[in-house]
Amino acid sequence: MNQLFLLDNTYFQKTYAGWMGKIIGIRMGSPIEGWTHEKIMETYGEINYYKSEYNDYAADDDSNGPAFFIRCLSDFSADKKPITVEQMGETWLNYVSSHRGFFWWGGYGISTEHTVYENLKAGITAPRSGSVLQNGLSVSEQIGGQIFVDSWGFVFPANPSIAADYAQKMVSVSHDGEGIVGGRFIAACISAAYCASSIAEVIQKGLLTIPETSHYAYVVREIIDFYKKDTKKNWKRCLFFVQATFGYDKYPGNCHIIPNAAIIILSLLYGEEDFGKSQMICNSCGWDTDCNAGNVGSILGVFKGIEGIEQKWLDPIRDLLISSSVIGNLNIDTVSNTAQYFCTLGCRMAGVSLPEEWAERSTISGRLFHFDFQKSTQAFRTSTDNVSIENCERAVIPNHRSLAISVNQASSMNVFVKTFYTPEDLSDSRYDPSFTPILFPGQSVTAVLMNIGSSKIEVSLAVYDLRNKTTYSHMISLEPQATGTITLKIPRIEHGLINRFDLTVFSASRNLEDLTVLLDSVLFKGNPEYTIDFDREMIQNYGFGHSGLHQEISQFSQNGGLWELEGTSLSGSCAVEGEAYTGFYETRDVKVSCTIQPKLGYYHLVNFRVQGAARSYAFGFYGKNTIALVKKHNTYKVLEQIPFQFNMEQKYILSITMRENRILASIDGKTVFEYNDIDSPYSYGQVGFTVLNGSHCHFQHLDFSSITNQQ
Structure with a gap:
């Protein structure tokens, strides 16, 4: 990798630009995913723009991965060791919710990802x-092998062989062979x-990282050869060649990787290094349009930079990324923020300092919205007529x-960011998103801004x-050029x-x-301080997704499990x-308490420092007449336990205080465990509830309270 x-x-x-290109391609291709070229042309003609007007675009598997x-x-x-394939498999289990969201749960042996999760x-x-040995050739060579790998290219820029090696590790969790x-x-x-001088060079460098004898390489070379011989450069002629030679009918499964790979190469070549034209071709070709257009968008986005993506593609995206992992807060x-995360990883993996x-x-704790990416808006929008929101080179801080937020001839203007989403905010439920807010009572909000108008504000x-x-916060005054x-400190609510x-x-x-x-x-910064009472919560019905x-x-x-609201x-x-x-x-350091009421079975737990489905601590009833402090790394391991006779239908208040690696756990005000975890401790995370092995429990009044160093 070139450190300079x-x-x-x-x-x-x-x-x-590459990540934005991916998101644009996904959104453009989603409404026609799985359509044939013929159906697309009959319904819309060439796809020159988004065909669905979304409120906000919901989650998609192509960006989740x-x-x-x-x-x-x-x-x-x-671990300070090279990442292993086994750890990559654990990453699947940590961020994917069981049979919910993230990707297509089409059935074992039908959906590759569903099969692999099981x-x-x-x-x-x-x-x-x-x-292939486990799942057979058909399942192992579906399109998922290439639709989730974009971030490996982002993290290892200008180093195709290393990017390919890391991608292979992750892809081998779910795919084999041509996948x-x-x-x-x-x-x-x-x-x-990142450093190529032409798209032809990009494709050639990609070919150098795969076996020359692979069928995938053969298909790429065939499309290149057809393009070179096509003097009229008519992409439809090439599409008809692909349909006849590498069509869906030639390969097993419902969405094989090879036909769609051919569409990607066709679009890159015939798009003539133009982002919009490449997207039009890719989506007009049909088949797995959002997957193919997403990959094309990543490649062209990096190659052209954000200047090569017209503003018309960016505006409907709003710089927003909605996902459907098991962690609603993520x-x-x-x-913008995701791209910065990729780049921070890229610098660390290269062993170089951040610019x-x-x-x-990149090191500020909390949720930071900044605008250092050109054309970034961080999902800010306005509720005021005629307000302009535009990324600006002029700096408040050098x-x-x-x-830049402006309006002509008005007494006020407003911008805002959504910090939680409901079904009414979204246009579909394709991949079952779920949300936890990104801003909480007890936290603070700080904004830094400059008045560049001619009047006091x-x-x-x-x-x-x-x-x-x-x-509301207090109000501050700013003279022109000041x-x-x-800062708004949100009280306990x-x-x-x-x-x-809102600002x-x-x-x-x-x-x-x-x-x-x-x-x-x-x-947005600080530990939350608030309560959740379930008679105030609601069932959010997204309909059939x-x-x-x-x-x-x-x-x-x-x-997993069955979760319902019942009274309080x-x-x-x-x-x-x-x-x-x-x-x-x-x-991180916080006190959490909750009332639990066992109904059936022996496993009733309050989780804390939840980092995903595979990593958390939990405290509560863990077996017949047993109370325990447990730690989950894929499966639960008992850290400490003592006998405790609990009764069905009786209510118990469980409290956990977390300070650095120390855990203090109590029941009904009596301390049960004091534990200092020195074995790869979890230092942060959400809270939650767990039932196991046929158990049924009611959870009430969840309370978050901040702690001080003196407590």
Whole structure:
């Protein structure tokens, strides 16, 4: 890898463009996914723009995979050893909810990802979990081998062979044969696009990373040869060649990798290095349009940079990324923040320091919204007529970009960010998203901005609770050309669920004036302090989505089991295992308490420092007449336990205080365990509930309280 390249801001900007290109391609292809070329042409003609107007675009498997599978590099970094295929398989189990969201749950032996998840849960570790020997050739060579690998190209820029090697490891969790070859090729092409001089060069560098004798390589060479001989450069002629030679009827399964690989190469070549034209061709060809257009978007985005993507493609995206992992707090994000995460990993994997302008902002704790990616808006939007929101090179703080917010002849203007989503906010439920808020009572919000208008202004912040409670900050005044910082400390709110943060600018005179501010950043920070009472929560009904009837408990995500609201309780039951999670993902030192009421069975637990479905602590009843403190790493392990006779239908208050690696656990005010975890401790995470082995429990009044160093 070229370290000088990494030390340049160009790496960050190109990665953002590549990831944005991926999201654009997914959104453009989703409404026609699985359609034939003939059906597309009959219905729409050539696909020159988005064919569905979404409120906000919901989660998709094509972005879920790249966004979450790459997290294995962070999750296992403490080992200071090369990442293994087995650990990559554990990453699947950590971020994928059982039979819910993330990807297509089409049935064992039908959906590759469903098949592999069942294998992993059954203890069949990677790479056997995705092998031909385990699953057969058809399942092992479906398209998933190449649609989830984009982030390996982003993390290993200008180094196609290394990007391909890491992609192969992850792909081997779920695929084999040509599926692995395709994963290597796409990751290598994305990596090569950072420094290539042409798309032809990108493809050639991708070919160098896969076996020359593979069928995948043969198909790529055949498309290249057809393109070179096609003097009229008519993409439809090439499509007809692909349909006749490499069509779906030539390969097993419902979505084989080879026909779609041919469409990707066709689109890259005939698109003539134009982002919009390449997307038009790719989507007009049909078959797995969102997958193919997503990969094409990643390659072209990196190659062209954000300047090569017209604004018309960016505006409907809003820089927003919604996912459907098992961690609801991570399912509300932005394209910008995810791209920065990729780049931070890329620098670490290369053993180089972050560029100076990115170093400080990459290490800030909390949820930071900044605008250093060109054209980034961090999902800010407006509720005021005629307000302009535009990424701006002019800086509030030297060496950083800003968000220019302006309006002509108005007495005020407003921008806001959604901090929680409901079914009404989204247009579909294709991959079953679930959400925990990204801002909580007890936290603080800080905004840094500059008044570049000609008149004095006043600025205020506000947060809105879903139940119509509003908390306002004090107001600050800014003279023309003045810079200011404003902070809102959100108080403890009983039953709090914050769904929106607002920044409002007023003309100090309240007269009609031209208003313009530069927003440098907004930071959500601190430990939450609030309660959840389940008679205030709601069933969120998304209707029939990709996986059937989709319902969620507000501000919770689920992993197996049956979860329902019953009066003042959250009812959880299961056959084998059921878990539900909520709260701030980066919660560290905090006290959590909850009332539990066992109904049936012997396993009733409150989880804490939940980092996913595979990693957490839990405290509660763990076996007949037993109370225990347990730690989960794929399966639960007892840390400490003592005899305790508990009764069905009786209520017990469980409390856990976490400070660094020390855990204090009590029941009904009596301390039961004091434990200091020195064996790869979990230092942060959400909270949640667990029932096991046929148990049924009611959970009531979940309370989050901050702790101080003196406690």
